[in-house]
Each structure stands twice: as structure tokens, then as C-alpha cells.
Amino acid sequence: MSHLPDRLYATPQAQLGDFAFNEDVVRVFPDMIKRSVPGYPTIVENIGVLAAHFAQPQSILYDLGCSLGAVSQAMRRHVRSEGCRVVAVDNSAAMISRCQEYLNAQDAMYQELLPVQVLEADVLTIDFAPTSLVAMNFTLQFIPPEQRLPLLARIRQALLPGGALILSEKLCFADAQQQTLLNDLHIAFKRANGYSELEIAQKRSALENVMKPDSLEVHRQRLLEAGFSQVVPWFQCLNFASLVALP
Incomplete structure (x- = not known):
């Protein structure tokens, strides 16, 4: 499938609406995410590797906020548990x-892949x-902070013993100098990928x-409060990170 370049914010807009995952974003999303999130391809592919480690036979694997299904596809490439x-939800x-x-x-390209159920639903209500x-x-x-x-906690309750939650997020930092440095480096990453100052x-x-x-500490404390026993960062590139939370 062809991917269009992300030019959504390339021209001045008199009234900027809130960002939404609509048809315009969908058309350019592969280009947008690759040029905006440092380490994204590495995160996605290795979620497949991690999923293969934690997946248990006859169980469900959830991809929550699946967007175009990159993580679901990675799981299907790597998981071999019978x-x-x-279940991909967005x-x-x-x-x-x-x-x-x-x-x-x-x-059409591979054989013997895991079946996928694609659901249009709110992850807060399913x-x-x-699992x-x-x-x-x-x-x-993108979920309201008070609902996180x-x-x-509901995810933790659904996890089977030996299972895991993989959580990838953009981070903020309590230390002002660290926040400024990593924000500046992220902007430099975007510039290097062809985004203009206006975009x-x-x-x-x-x-x-x-x-x-x-922040990483807020994520850690919230996950522990939700009932997870361990929170292990496994990847960070600039201000983007991914964690494994164990029940």
C-alpha cells in the first residue's frame, strides 16, 4: 500500500483544531509516526519479540489503541504459542x-498467522x-489522566499469571533542564526528518x-498502584520510552 507524506501542518492554519485520528491523519500516519517518534520501528518490532516471550497458549493478546495495527502485525510475525x-481495539x-x-x-503475504479480531471501541469501556x-x-x-x-487496574485484573503489559509513552521530566534538553533534541529529530518550524x-x-x-516516575507509581509488582523500562530514545509491567 502506498503511503502519503505528512504535510498536514505544512501551510499556516488560521484556526488549529485539536489533533484527531481522522481520515486526514490516517492517510499520512505511517510517515507521520516514523518522522515524529524516535525509535518507533524498533519499539514495534520488539513488542512482537516481547509478546512471543509472554504469550501463553490459548490466550488473548490485546493491542489497545491499535491505530493501523503495526503492533498486531508484529505480534503475528513473532508469536507461535498455540x-x-x-484483539486489536481503536x-x-x-x-x-x-x-x-x-x-x-x-x-496474503504470510501463512499460519494468528487470527485478529479488529474492534472499533473505547478501551475504557471494553x-x-x-489475557x-x-x-x-x-x-x-491520549486518555484523560483521571481515567488512566x-x-x-482493569488490565492488571485481566492479566494471567506470567503475563505482561507493554506500555510505550512519550515522557515528560520533573527536572526543568532535562525537560528542555530532551524537548530540544526531539525537535532536532523532527527537523532532521524534514519537518519545518511551522509544521x-x-x-x-x-x-x-x-x-x-x-514522567517515568508517575508511570511507575501508577502501575504499582494498579497492582503490578514490577515495572521495567526496556527501551528509551530521547523522550520516548517503553516499559514492561508484570503482575
């Missing part, structure tokens, strides 16, 4: 529609079945009301 299936109809197309294309692996790849930061702990500024404005990042 009887597993993936509340964007545009994302879900394109996700199904990508999964169908993957089916009933979790017993050995839950992936939230840059999803929690209850969601994580960087307009997208930042569009995101400020809908994406609320937390």
Missing part, C-alpha cells in the same frame, strides 16, 4: 478500517477477557489539549 489470537473508525486492510494484506499480553503503544497519553489508573509548531499546538504525557 491457540493465541489478537476508537477511530478511520483507523480501524485501514487497519483491517493492512491485516488483510499481511494475510470488558477484558483473561497473557496487553500492548498499549502510545495510547495512554482505573484502566490499568512542528502547529502540530504541537494541535496536540497540547489532547496528549498529556507523564
Whole structure:
């Protein structure tokens, strides 16, 4: 499938609405995420590797906030546990529609892949079945802060012994100098990937009301409060990180 370049914020916009995962974003999302999130391909592929480690036979694997299904595809490439299936969930109809197309294309290229159920739903309201692996790849930061702990507690309750939650997030930092340095380095990363100052500024404005990042310590404490016993960072590139939380 062809991917369009991300030029959504390349021209001045008199009124910037809040960022939304709509049809416009879906059309350019692969380019957008690659040029905006340092280490994204490495995170996605290794979530597949981690999923293969934690997946248990006859269990469900969740991809919450699946967007175009990159994590679901990685799970299907790596998990070989018998009887597993993936449930991919997103509340964007545009994302879900394109996700199904990508999964169908993957089916045409490979044999004996895990089955995937694609759901258009709010991760805050779905009933979790017993699961050995839950992936939230840059999803929690778009959920209202007061609803994050209850969601994580429900995920913890659904996890089978020996299972895991993989949580990837943009981080903020309590230390002002560290925050400034990593923010500046992230902007340099975007510039190096061809984004203009206008694009960087307009997208930042569009995101400020809908994406609320937390610090690593806030994530750790919240996960422990939700009932997880261990929280282990396994990846960080600039201000983006991924954690494994164990029940």
C-alpha cells in the first residue's frame, strides 16, 4: 500500500483544531509516526519479540489503541504459542478500517498467522477477557489522566499469571533542564526528518489539549498502584520510552 507524506501542518492554519485520528491523519500516519517518534520501528518490532516471550497458549493478546495495527502485525510475525489470537481495539473508525486492510494484506503475504479480531471501541469501556499480553503503544497519553489508573487496574485484573503489559509513552521530566534538553533534541529529530518550524509548531499546538504525557516516575507509581509488582523500562530514545509491567 502506498503511503502519503505528512504535510498536514505544512501551510499556516488560521484556526488549529485539536489533533484527531481522522481520515486526514490516517492517510499520512505511517510517515507521520516514523518522522515524529524516535525509535518507533524498533519499539514495534520488539513488542512482537516481547509478546512471543509472554504469550501463553490459548490466550488473548490485546493491542489497545491499535491505530493501523503495526503492533498486531508484529505480534503475528513473532508469536507461535498455540491457540493465541489478537484483539486489536481503536476508537477511530478511520483507523480501524485501514487497519483491517493492512491485516488483510499481511494475510496474503504470510501463512499460519494468528487470527485478529479488529474492534472499533473505547478501551475504557471494553470488558477484558483473561489475557497473557496487553500492548498499549502510545495510547495512554491520549486518555484523560483521571481515567488512566482505573484502566490499568482493569488490565492488571485481566492479566494471567506470567503475563505482561507493554506500555510505550512519550515522557515528560520533573527536572526543568532535562525537560528542555530532551524537548530540544526531539525537535532536532523532527527537523532532521524534514519537518519545518511551522509544521512542528502547529502540530504541537494541535496536540497540547489532547496528549498529556507523564514522567517515568508517575508511570511507575501508577502501575504499582494498579497492582503490578514490577515495572521495567526496556527501551528509551530521547523522550520516548517503553516499559514492561508484570503482575
